[in-house]
Amino acid sequence: MSIQITILGLGRIGASAGLALGRHSNQVERTGFDYQNAIAMQAKKIDAVDRIEVNLPDSVKQADVVVLTLPLNKVRETLKTIAPNVREGAVILDTSPAKESVAAWVKELFPTKRYYVGINPLLNPLYLADQDESIESATADLFENGSMAIAAPEGTSGEAITLAANLSGLLGASPFFCDLAEMDGLTAFTHLLPQLVSTALLNATLDQPGWRDGSKFAGSDYAAASSSIAGHEESASLCAAALLNKTHLLRSLEATLAALYGLRDDIENDQGEQLESLLEHARVGRAQWWNERHKLASQANELQSAGMPKAGDFWKQQVGFFSRLSGTRPPKREKKD
Known part of the structure; x- marks a missing residue:
């Protein structure tokens, strides 16, 4: 059976x-x-x-x-x-x-x-x-x-x-x-937001007058930053997800825009110390997430074996x-x- x-x-x-x-x-x-x-x-x-x-x-x-x-x-x-x-x-x-x-x-x-x-x-x-x-x-x-x-x-x-x-x-x-609401909220900023940020990066650069030459300069950093939009949902599916998960996603987009404007203001006002602090905070945070994600996998394996x-x-x-x-x-x- x-x-x-x-x-x-x-x-x-x-x-x-x-x-x-x-x-x-x-x-x-x-x-x-x-x-x-x-x-x-x-x-x-x-x-x-x-x-x-x-x-x-x-x-x-x-x-x-x-x-x-x-x-x-x-x-x-x-x-x-x-x-x-x-x-x-x-x-x-x-x-x-x-x-x-x-x-x-x-x-x-x-x-x-x-x-x-x-x-x-x-x-x-x-x-x-x-x-x-x-x-x-x-x-x-x-x-x-x-x-x-x-x-x-x-x-x-x-x-x-x-x-x-x-x-x-x-x-x-x-x-x-x-x-359900918690899962949609977590999905909005960990799954949908990266794809929209990739979309914004690509749309901000592909149509620039210098893109013909810029495309030759674009390397691993550009590839990594734009990769979220490359292999996931069809555009119609991502569009549907953004609209159906609107409340959570708008909150995440507002936080992202605030962070970008913060970086812009520090650059415009030559706030080197503050800018470096923000960059280092992101760098350290990413490394911590990466390590924790692998540690969670190890713990999940132990739980799988035991329970x-x-x-x-x-x-x-x-x-x-x-x-x-x-x-x-x-x-x-x-x-x-």
Whole structure:
């Protein structure tokens, strides 16, 4: 007996989740769907899924867990399409950067007894500098020694949240819990803001009269500072995330503008001591964050070893879970070729 997991969206995150879950093939059966059939076929080729489904509604009919790893601008329409086909007791997990909005869509579009839990993977530190979000960068250890932020609407079944936490363990991540607004706030200044700052840098320089020559001078510093916009969401998805996460993001943008104006004022007024202090504060702070991020990974690995369920116990911990949520017995399934 295995849990049926459908992954919608087979880019780096979705395919990596499939690869990690593939190490527990006696526990889960993986169905994959992607709007680009070539990507779905590639996911099957690298064994990120057991089977692919080209029909979106059909892909979720038998799912115990539906995992959305899609660009945000595709999430609402996808939810609307699959809502009639998601069975009672199913848990819907979502990695998009606007959890409050997605939770509201699920409540609006789905019948009762379908349970939404927002997740946000904090990746293995080995891959912190990797900006490529395509399936070519998928790897089974993407989540190892990392954490999984988990948030759910008020009143969500504790068993649905527990399932998300246990599934995080199968991926190699340690869960931590927050509420939807907190997750959106953290996402705004750690995920969305860097992409908008990269956008501002690029738009401020690409159209300058001297860019033809400047492009030859631009090196590693420019590449690093502009890289956040390079490999993440499609522009339409980033736009949707910025607008849906407006309140939190505007607060972060205001703080960033204040910091930039502070640097500008110190430069204009020849405040060398103050300017150097700000630069050093940033340099030291970045180094501390980098070291702490790797230290947290080590602690997460210890927690994973000590407290998280073993892979072989995962299904045992879910026995009765879906029957309690849906009021029916979980069907027996044979693994498909």
